[in-house]
């Protein structure tokens with residue numbers, strides 16, 4: 001029979017530091033995972049910010065007329081495109097871009 005442990009008896013595992021440089025977390029860059037890039041049809045964006053709520057990398061910010069993605073952190077998961085009520089985000093293959 002295996003031995004059981006109470007949660008309070010478990011050793012403390014530690015914490016993951018969250019380094020911040022100019023408001024960005026340089027220790028958690030995920031943009032190099034991306035194979036598809038979200039592209040917003042800016043003239044159709046209603047700035048409802050639903051995509052901002054769902055983005056797991058907090059890399060969406062509001063602009064004057066739409067939203068923009070910080071590609072250093074966007075991993076291309078597609079949640080923003082999936083949850084956008086207006087369906088104005090397209091996921092474009094990274095190979096289609098020159099940069």
Ligand code: SF4
Nearest residue numbers: 045046048049051084
């Ligand atoms: S969810 Fe769609 S419409 Fe809303 S802010 Fe994001 S891109 Fe614009």
Ligand code: SF4
Nearest residue numbers: 055074075077078080
């Ligand atoms: S593709 Fe994923 S990580 Fe990139 S902006 Fe959309 S929700 Fe955020």
